[in-house]
Amino acid sequence: MKILVIAEHNNENVKASTFSTINAASQIDQNIDVLVVGSDCNNVTSELSNTQYIKKILLIDDTKFQNPIAENISKIITSCAEEYTHILAPASTFGKNIMPRVAAILDVAQISDIIKIEGKDTFVRPIYAGNALATVQSQDSKKVITVRPTSFDAVSKEGGNGEIQKLDLDIDISNVEFMGREETKSDRPELGSARVVISGGRGLGSAENFSLLNKIADKLNAAIGASRAAVDAGYISNDSQVGQTGKVVVPDLYIAVGISGAIQHLAGMKESKIIVAINKDEEAPIFNVADYGLCADLFEAIPQLSSELDKLNTIQK
Amino acid sequence: MKILVTVKRVIDYNVQIRVKSDQSGVETDNVKMSMNPPDENAVEEALRIKEAGKADEIIILSIGEEKSQETIRTALAMGADRGIYVKASNDTEPLGVAKIIEKIVDKEKPQLILMGKQAIDDDSNQTGQMVSAKLNWTQATFASKIEIDGDNIKVTREIDEGLETIKMPLPIVATCDLRLNEPRYASLPNIMKAKKKPIESLSAEELGIDITPRLKQLKVIEPPKRSKGIMVADVAELVQKLKNEAKVI
Numbered sequence: 352m353k354i355l356v357i358a359e360h361n362n363e364n365v366k367a368s369t370f371s372t373i374n375a376a377s378q379i380d381q382n383i384d385v386l387v388v389g390s391d392c393n394n395v396t397s398e399l400s401n402t403q404y405i406k407k408i409l410l411i412d413d414t415k416f417q418n419p420i421a422e423n424i425s426k427i428i429t430s431c432a433e434e435y436t437h438i439l440a441p442a443s444t445f446g447k448n449i450m451p452r453v454a455a456i457l458d459v460a461q462i463s464d465i466i467k468i469e470g471k472d473t474f475v476r477p478i479y480a481g482n483a484l485a486t487v488q489s490q491d492s493k494k495v496i497t498v499r500p501t502s503f504d505a506v507s508k509e510g511g512n513g514e515i516q517k518l519d520l521d522i523d524i525s526n527v528e529f530m531g532r533e534e535t536k537s538d539r540p541e542l543g544s545a546r547v548v549i550s551g552g553r554g555l556g557s558a559e560n561f562s563l564l565n566k567i568a569d570k571l572n573a574a575i576g577a578s579r580a581a582v583d584a585g586y587i588s589n590d591s592q593v594g595q596t597g598k599v600v601v602p603d604l605y606i607a608v609g610i611s612g613a614i615q616h617l618a619g620m621k622e623s624k625i626i627v628a629i630n631k632d633e634e635a636p637i638f639n640v641a642d643y644g645l646c647a648d649l650f651e652a653i654p655q656l657s658s659e660l661d662k663l664n665t666i667q668k
Numbered sequence: 669m670k671i672l673v674t675v676k677r678v679i680d681y682n683v684q685i686r687v688k689s690d691q692s693g694v695e696t697d698n699v700k701m702s703m704n705p706p707d708e709n710a711v712e713e714a715l716r717i718k719e720a721g722k723a724d725e726i727i728i729l730s731i732g733e734e735k736s737q738e739t740i741r742t743a744l745a746m747g748a749d750r751g752i753y754v755k756a757s758n759d760t761e762p763l764g765v766a767k768i769i770e771k772i773v774d775k776e777k778p779q780l781i782l783m784g785k786q787a788i789d790d791d792s793n794q795t796g797q798m799v800s801a802k803l804n805w806t807q808a809t810f811a812s813k814i815e816i817d818g819d820n821i822k823v824t825r826e827i828d829e830g831l832e833t834i835k836m837p838l839p840i841v842a843t844c845d846l847r848l849n850e851p852r853y854a855s856l857p858n859i860m861k862a863k864k865k866p867i868e869s870l871s872a873e874e875l876g877i878d879i880t881p882r883l884k885q886l887k888v889i890e891p892p893k894r895s896k897g898i899m900v901a902d903v904a905e906l907v908q909k910l911k912n913e914a915k916v917i
């Protein structure tokens with residue numbers, strides 16, 4: 352067996368999701384190569400060459416590949432697929448965009464968003480917004496898989512000595528013109544890997560009110576999340592959405608403020624270690640999954656929370 | 669231009685699903701079924717493009733057991749022109765569905781295919797990308813804005829980092845996010861009219877496509893339940909519990 356992991360990166364750093372995907376791969380077999388497609392990405396390859404388990408880093412470094420256009424990357428992947436039994440990528444929008452194309456070109460099924468590995472061809476994946484877990488066995492000779500990053504710890508970024516191998520491939524470049532990207536820049540931890548997440552819902556009532564959460568987030572070094580209703584209403588940008596059609600988070604502490612707890616929201620956060628819910632409706636379904644529920648008006652509770660936190664001598668970061 | 673829109677019949681998003689006790693799957697008998705939510709956005713977008721004079725015909729395609737035709741009717745009642753129904757088992761995988769869609773595209777020659785970004789039952793998030801790869805067309809996934817300008821199309825995509833905009837010539841496959849638009853309700857006269865709109869029936873065998881599943885579903889189980897915690901009296905108690913009991917702050 353031989354595994355190829357597709358690295359997700361921003362030409363500077365390797366994304367945390369890649370290290371989780373490498374861990375998932377290592378549970379299948381430890382004969383792992385990674386593929387890096389990008390432009391000016393020396394730092395990415397050096398991070399990966401130190402990473403645990405990596406044998407080879409296949410590299411395509413060309414300005415043509417500065418942005419991860421699915422058509423291009425899927426062609427690169429399929430042209431080096433021959434020697435691999437498994438091809439894995441994170442189930443982020445990066446991986447979801449590319450891997451089904453890879454599977455279709457190779458004429459195999461894709462196994463989406465796996466959370467557990469039961470064997471070289473058998474995997475567990477959530478369906479119906481996580482309300483059921485399906486164990487599936489692949490009958491294909493090559494397995495194309497996306498991995499839910501929060502279900503696997505990151506591998507160690509030290510102690511490896513992967514060898515870098517430049518690839519020389521001639522592929523037709525897609526006619527997609529990349530017009531731009533609006534990234535929400537923030538100094539807060541990444542939502543997908545933060546230790547603490549504080550999320551707001553429709554209960555916040557406006558974009559201005561939503562920023563009440565910032566103060567608490569600063570104190571707890573938390574990432575900020577949101578329900579779909581809050582994003583739809585324009586309180587915060589789409590990259591903060593948690594849930595079935597947004598991001599999945601598994602922090603040590605998840606604080607839901609003014610969120611009712613629809614199953615589609617729970618799909619993205621119910622594996623969190625500790626869940627706190629603040630809601631003024633004592634019947635809100637979010638209380639059914641909360642370890643600590645506080646039935647209160649958030650406009651009173653949030654300022655109080657801020658001053659109670661100030662009273663603590665230390666806060667874990 | 670013709671637009672092809674795919675619609676899938678799924679368990680309604682409001683239904684609390686039940687896993688069968690023999691672990692063979694999820695209970696679907698006597699359960700409310702509806703159109704997959706992002707597919708409604710796909711239908712709505714097609715209607716808006718046609719209403720703006722940029723398309724001539726909207727064809728609705730659904731693949732599945734007989735009742736999938738009801739979902740096609742729903743889309744026709746929203747305003748689409750005609751339907752194509754391909755009979756296949758409900759457990760046809762995305763790869764099989766993509767092969768069927770490819771055949772229909774060869775026949776109908778649409779310039780734009782609108783699909784949902786993910787089906788809320790199987791949550792695969794694959795089919796549109798597979799169709800695009802099979803046809804060797806460009807793809808624009810997770811679309812929250814679509815603008816057609818002559819032979820070009822500009823799509824804003826929702827990605828983990830924020831938003832991304834790409835531009836490309838038609839034909840393309842776009843997969844729709846729920847934020848793309850607000851789907852309309854079908855009016856009563858339109859529901860009546862839809863009853864007379866044609867739906868062509870085909871089957872996977874007739875189309876000569878092998879849709880044998882590649883994945884064997886070994887079992888479906890319920891996830892471990894989270895036990896309900898406690899209610900705290902006030903914020904001070906909450907902070908004290910988080911600090912000294914849960915030890916997370």
Ligand SMILES: Cc1cc2nc3c(=O)[nH]c(=O)nc-3n(C[C@H](O)[C@H](O)[C@H](O)COP(=O)(O)OP(=O)(O)OC[C@H]3O[C@@H](n4cnc5c(N)ncnc54)[C@H](O)[C@@H]3O)c2cc1C
Nearest residue numbers: 552553554578579580594595596597609610611616631649
């Ligand atoms: C196909 C599909 C996919 C979806 N995907 C997602 C997803 O990925 N993520 C997601 O979150 N949703 C998703 N949804 C939407 C989901 O069904 C809910 O509509 C949404 O989560 C509701 O958001 P909310 O809890 O913020 O709003 P509401 O349900 O309106 O709840 C607001 C809550 O705030 C409380 N509140 C109001 N004022 C105060 C106050 N002053 N103090 C304290 N509490 C207050 C209320 O009691 C209420 O419980 C999806 C829906 C569909 C159909």
Ligand SMILES: Cc1cc2nc3c(=O)[nH]c(=O)nc-3n(C[C@H](O)[C@H](O)[C@H](O)COP(=O)(O)OP(=O)(O)OC[C@H]3O[C@@H](n4cnc5c(N)ncnc54)[C@H](O)[C@@H]3O)c2cc1C
Nearest residue numbers: 674675731758759760783784786787790791792793794795
């Ligand atoms: C009633 C029912 C019973 C099922 N039983 C089983 C079972 O017993 N075992 C099992 O393994 N799986 C079962 N499934 C799941 C199903 O067979 C496939 O795995 C699933 O349809 C494919 O993944 P997806 O729909 O999540 O694809 P996605 O890639 O998430 O779908 C994206 C988009 O593709 C389009 N699309 C997808 N499928 C169709 C379609 N059929 N017709 C038209 N457009 C479509 C839609 O626009 C959709 O929004 C069942 C599904 C249903 C609805």
